[in-house]
Structure formats: C-alpha cells, structure tokens
Amino acid sequence: MKPNLSQTFRTLLALPTYRRLLISTALWQQALAMWTLTAGWLLLELTDSAFMVAMLTFWRRAAQLSFGFFAGPIGDRLGRRKTILLVQWLNLAAYTTSMILFWLGWLEAWHLLAAMFVVGVSWTVDMPARTALTPDLVGKAKTADAMLLENFMQGLLGGLGPFVAGWLLAIYGPLAGFGLLVLMTLGHLALLIDFSRQAIPQQFVVTQGSVWQSVHQGIGYIRGHRLLLGVTLVSAVLNILIFPSMSLLPVFARDVLARGPAALGLLSAGYSIGGFVGLYLLHRIRQRVSHNQLFILGALCECCTLTIFAMSPFYPLSWFMLFCTGIGHSGFHTMRNVILLTESSDEMRGRAMSTVVLTQGAGLPGELQTGLLAENFGAPLTVSMQAGMAALLTGVVGAMIPALRQTRNE
Numbered sequence: 141m142k143p144n145l146s147q148t149f150r151t152l153l154a155l156p157t158y159r160r161l162l163i164s165t166a167l168w169q170q171a172l173a174m175w176t177l178t179a180g181w182l183l184l185e186l187t188d189s190a191f192m193v194a195m196l197t198f199w200r201r202a203a204q205l206s207f208g209f210f211a212g213p214i215g216d217r218l219g220r221r222k223t224i225l226l227v228q229w230l231n232l233a234a235y236t237t238s239m240i241l242f243w244l245g246w247l248e249a250w251h252l253l254a255a256m257f258v259v260g261v262s263w264t265v266d267m268p269a270r271t272a273l274t275p276d277l278v279g280k281a282k283t284a285d286a287m288l289l290e291n292f293m294q295g296l297l298g299g300l301g302p303f304v305a306g307w308l309l310a311i312y313g314p315l316a317g318f319g320l321l322v323l324m325t326l327g328h329l330a331l332l333i334d335f336s337r338q339a340i341p342q343q344f345v346v347t348q349g350s351v352w353q354s355v356h357q358g359i360g361y362i363r364g365h366r367l368l369l370g371v372t373l374v375s376a377v378l379n380i381l382i383f384p385s386m387s388l389l390p391v392f393a394r395d396v397l398a399r400g401p402a403a404l405g406l407l408s409a410g411y412s413i414g415g416f417v418g419l420y421l422l423h424r425i426r427q428r429v430s431h432n433q434l435f436i437l438g439a440l441c442e443c444c445t446l447t448i449f450a451m452s453p454f455y456p457l458s459w460f461m462l463f464c465t466g467i468g469h470s471g472f473h474t475m476r477n478v479i480l481l482t483e484s485s486d487e488m489r490g491r492a493m494s495t496v497v498l499t500q501g502a503g504l505p506g507e508l509q510t511g512l513l514a515e516n517f518g519a520p521l522t523v524s525m526q527a528g529m530a531a532l533l534t535g536v537v538g539a540m541i542p543a544l545r546q547t548r549n550e
Contacts, residue, residue, distance in 0.1 A: 147422075148285050158277040158286065160335040164224070165270060166293050167328040171321055172379045173301035174260060175235065176297030177408060178317040179252045180390050181309055181401050182242075186249050190391045190519060197387040199253045201379075201504040203260025212494035217271030220276075223269040225332045227262040233324045234258040239318035268493035271477055284431070289473045292419045292535070294412070302412070306405020354406060367432065370541035371479050372499055374439050374534055378472065379503035381530035382443060384510035385410075385450070387521040392519055397455045410459045414466020415473075431475045431482075432546045436538045438471020441533035450523035 176196075215223045234255040241247040298404050308316040314444050329376045362368050394402035422434060429437075442465050449461035480493055506526075513522040538544045 145351045149289050150281065152278060152286055152289050156279060157335070158274070160291060160331065160338065161270070161273065161277060162290060164328060164331055164335060165290060166297055167324060167331070168228070168266070168270075169294055170297060170301040170352050171231065171235075171264060171324050172259070172263065173326070173408070173412075174305040174317060175321055175325075177305040178309060178314055179238075179323075180403065181306075182247075182314050182388065182489045183249055183252050184394070186247075186252075189515070190388060190395075191511040191515040192249060193390055194384065194387050194507050194514065195253060196256050196352035197384060198261060198511070199257040200260035200263070203257050203506055204264045204498070205504050207261055208494055208498040211265050211268045212272070214265055215272065220269040220273040221332075221336045224266055225329070225336055227266045228306065228329055228332060230258055230262040232322065234262075234328065235321040235325055237284065239322060241316065242314055242318060269314075271481065271493050275481060279285045283481050284426070287474050287478050287481070288423055291470060292416065294415065300409075302408035303405045306401045306403075306408075309401040349516060364481070366541055367483055367543040367546075368480065369436065370537060370544045371476055373537045373541075374472075374544075375476060375499040376434065376441060376503075377455060377533045377537065378442065378515065378531055379499050380506035381526040381533075382446060382485055383470065384503055385446065385505040385526055387507070388510065388519045388523065389516055391514065392458070396453065396520060399455060403455065407459060407462055411449075411462045411466040411469075414463035415470040416466075417463075418467035418470030419474065421467065422474060430546050431478050432544050434471045435475035435479060436534065436544050438468045438473075439534045441465075441468025442472055443527050443534060447524050447527040447531070450520050450527060476498060 146338050153162075180193055180196055183196055184190075187193075187233060190310040211375045218226070238247065238251065238255050241251055274286050274290075304320070305317050306318065362372055365426055390404055393399045393401075393407055397403070418438070426434060445461050449458055449465060452461060477493075510522060510526065513525075
C-alpha cells in the first residue's frame with residue numbers, strides 16, 4: 141500500500157542531515173524571493189523603466205550563462221556542502237553592500253544590477269551542488285519524494301517572502317527589507333556551518349581531469365540521452381520566453397492593474413500558492429501519470445495560463461491566472477529535477493543538474509527581447525505573445541521526442 145503524503149514526508153524529515161539541507165533551502169529561497177521583489181520595485185522607482193526592471197533578471201541570467209558550464213564540476217571537486225557554504229558568503233556581501241549604499245543615499249540602478257549578478261553567480265554554483273546532494277542524503281529511490289517535499293516546502297512558504305518584502309516596502313521602505321535579508325543570511329550561514337560538520341556518505345564519484353574535460357563530458361552525456369535532451373530543450377524554451385516575463389510583475393501591478401507594492405507581493409504569493417497546490421496534485425496522480433508526462437503537461441499549463449494573465453485587466457482574474465501558472469510550474473520544475481537526478485548516472489548527476497542553470501542562462505537574449513518589446517509595445521502584448529509561442533514550441537518538442545510522452549515510470 142502506498143504511504144500517504146504525511147508518512148512519506150515524516151520518513152524523510154527523520155533524516156537529520158536532509159532536514160538541515162531542507163531548512164537551508166527554504167531560507168535560501170525566501171531570501172532570493174525577497175531580494176528579487178525588493179530590488180525590482182526599487183529599480184522601477186529609480187528609473188521608471190520596464191526595460192531596466194527586465195535588466196535585473198538579465199544580469200542574473202548573464203551570471204548563469206557565464207558560470208553554468210563550471211557549476212557541476214566545481215561542486216564535485218570542492219565538495220557539495222563546502223560549495224554551498226562558500227557561495228552564501230557572496231549573497232551576504234551583495235545584500236550588505238546594497239543596504240549600506242541605500243542607507244547612505246548612494247544607491248544607483250547599476251548597483252542593484254551588479255548585486256544581482258553576484259547573487260546570480262551564487263545561485264548558479266549553489267543549485268546544482270545542493271540538488272545533486274539530495275540522493276546522497278536520502279538514497280536514489282526516495283529522490284522523487286524528496287523533490288516533492290522540497291517543493292512542497294517552497295510552495296508552503298514561497299508566498300511569505302514576497303508578501304513580507306512587499307509589506308516592508310509599503311510600510312517601512314527598502315532599508316527594512318535589506319536589513320531583514322542580511323539577518324536571514326547570517327542565520328543561514330550559521331546553519332550551513334553546522335551542516336558541513338555532519339557525517340554523510342559520499343556516494344558520487346569525483347572525476348579526474350580538467351574542468352574543461354568535465355564540461356565536455358557533461359555536454360556529450362546530455363546529447364546522447366534523448367530524455368535528458370528533451371527536458372533540456374523544454375527548459376530552454378521556458379527560460380527564453382516564459383520566465384523573463386515574470387520579471388515584469390512590478391510593471392503589471394503598477395501600470396496595468398493600478399496597484400501598489402503590497403498588491404505586487406500578493407500577486408507573487410498567488411503564484412507560490414499555486415505551486416503549493418500543484419505539488420499536492422502531483423502526489424495524488426504521479427502513480428498514474430508518468431514523471432515525463434507530468435513534466436510536459438506542467439510546462440504547457442504554465443505557458444497557457446500566463447497568456448491569459450497577460451491579457452487580463454482585472455486584478456482577481458490576474459491573481460487566479462498566476463495561481464494556475466504556479467500549478468503548472470510545480471509539475472515542470474519538480475519533474476524536471478526528478479528526471480535529471482534519477483535518469484543520470486551518479487558520476488554525471490552534478491553535471492546533469494548544471495543543465496538547469498545553463499538553460500536559464502540561455503534565457504539571456506529573452507531578457508533583452510522582453511525588456512525591449514515591453515518598452516515599445518507594452519507588457520501585456522509582450523507577455524501574451526511570448527507565452528503563446530512557448531506553448532507552441534513545447535508542444536513541438538514533446539511531439540519530436542517520444543520519451544517525453546512515456547506513460548510509465550521505469
């Protein structure tokens with residue numbers, strides 16, 4: 141008999157090392173969501189430009205594209221826990237510097253863009269190491285359950301960070317948001333120092349040779365594995381056409397829906413709540429629908445509902461469409477990680493996860509395109525066009541790669 145959701149999660153949470161990693165991930169994701177919203181709103185206030193708001197995500201993607209090739213090998217050679225700890229110091233430096241510059245009245249738009257590049261470098265190196273560590277802690281057989289729990293936690297708490305950031309902006313201003321980010325990151329570092337001292341089995345294989353050789357091996361491995369190649373292509377489509385559109389949420393909140401920062405926080409929270417609900421639905425149906433099908437259906441749902449969001453002039457409908465977009469994203473995001481972790485070999489696990497940051501880096505021209513189109517034709521037309529094109533291309537990839545339509549989990 142299949143265990144229910146609470147039993148599955150209790151089994152995982154009984155593992156002390158995995159529990160520490162899960163708390164670390166929750167803190168990291170909350171801080172990133174708060175930083176993105178705070179910096180985006182402040183940049184819009186400083187420049188009054190949708191293009192500049194899109195540039196915030198552009199520089200994060202520039203970091204992903206610049207360092208994505210090396211993220212997996214770095215984690216394999218330094219050790220995944222040490223890598224996670226080291227890059228969090230970069231986040232602390234970015235948040236603290238932004239806070240001090242704002243407090244002194246010296247903060248300019250380029251400072252926020254530079255800080256986002258630093259945060260992007262941190263995320264690029266951290267994410268593959270953090271995710272590839274999960275099977276070492278729980279075992280490969282429980283990897284899908286662990287990904288569900290991680291994303292369930294993100295959905296449960298995901299709306300909290302944006303809501304708190306929007307509330308602090310509205311009531312106390314950006315300085316309070318920056319201060320909270322610094323305190324959260326200091327607490328996160330204390331947790332990671334404790335986590336780095338725990339004994340865990342090192343089940344991955346550290347490859348020999350140069351970093352460039354490791355990169356070349358990883359690219360060849362993905363190209364030769366049709367399912368992993370299909371996942372990578374769909375991820376690239378969404379990163380070029382869908383995710384850049386999400387950086388325009390401040391523009392939709394202020395200029396389309398005529399709302400303030402608190403309402404912007406609620407929009408972001410609706411997306412996160414949808415992701416939370418989507419994870420529950422995933423647990424209910426994943427024994428009847430394959431991981432591959434859930435991945436492709438989630439991607440299509442995200443594209444289609446974002447198209448409707450872009451055309452909506454009504455705040456309640458916009459919130460509901462973002463809620464549905466979050467449901468689709470939960471299927472895409474969760475099953476992408478499950479497929480990459482379970483279908484790749486132990487040696488290639490970290491480099492397979494590096495494709496996530498590489499496809500996000502591939503969205504770099506999408507940020508420029510989105511910003512320029514929104515500046516000249518408006519955010520609604522830009523987002524609706526791009527989301528519709530993403531749905532079409534996702535369907536094409538699904539039709540061309542039969543493994544994405546596989547009906548059973550093997």
